[in-house]
Amino acid sequence: MKIAAYSYDEYVHLVKSFHGSLAPGLVIGGFIVDLALKNLPEGEFFDAICETSVCLPDAVQLLTPCTIGNGWLKVFDLGRFAVTLYEKEKGKGIRVYLDTEKLKSWPEFNAWYFKLKPKKEQDFELLMSQIKEAGPSVLSTQPVCVKPEHTVKRRMGPTAVCPSCGEAYPLRDGTPCLGCQGRAPYVE
């Protein structure tokens, strides 16, 4: 059993080191990214989309060259457990998602995913073994075409000094900067 370039145990080690714990979602995420990598459309450069901010972005960041900081991974927080890898130029991509129909064969996995049991009644060992055993069998793939606005490279445009905070910011955001327009997450 391989997850992208790694053995299962190597991947588990990576996840613990980067994500802090072996979250079940990261294991499923590993299978999702692996299946997407095996079904890439033609093309040279790929970007990634995660449809949830929970767990899944870390699987993408560990297993592909796409990260939040290099801009090749975008998160659209739609709350769906799905990853799309797509060719940067034309937007042709493969979407891999957790298939709720297929999940029904794995009761502990299904109960965890749909939160059917309180945490203290869950059997973590059984859950992890079902996730590992199920592997890609609970996933489905779907060809997609990513909207053109997500295929162009982000351009920052000119940089200015904000007259309010004195920090540099992209002038396209208006004046003052977005932080001084009230969007900063801090108490005044």
Next chain:
Amino acid sequence: MKIAAYSYDEYVHLVKSFHGSLAPGLVIGGFIVDLALKNLPEGEFFDAICETSVCLPDAVQLLTPCTIGNGWLKVFDLGRFAVTLYEKEKGKGIRVYLDTEKLKSWPEFNAWYFKLKPKKEQDFELLMSQIKEAGPSVLSTQPVCVKPEHTVKRRMGPTAVCPSCGEAYPLRDGTPCLGCQGRAPYVE
């Protein structure tokens, strides 16, 4: 010269492996995160905020336990080169930012940051040596208090099956899921 737990060269190696290239912003980001870690307020658990999605989130993810997937790193795309580490309970934090006044002592660094020269006229070697030599001397710190809505743990609430796509999603998003409400980044 150390960047968090790493030597400069170890950090450069990490950056190349994770981010794909030694982007100047990741080197500055290393100094920013390092300075924030050295000025943490009291407390046991810390979350992180990045005020730009460009480069900086990867420095946080490499040098702290905070990642996008585990929810401890949040990106507020204000276009400012700043990181805040804050205590999870009360929101008391330290913000570290690139100080444009201090940057004036480093002409190549300043010209790169404010995009004063076309890329082909930039001297990459000189830029990187100025960034490394400047180190934390171009940064400033600021105590902040993060708004209470960002200190609470995210709760997903009940999960439902979307009647439109058949996938699982958080019921709080309404019906159908956000993807089927037109928020998916794909061409129909």
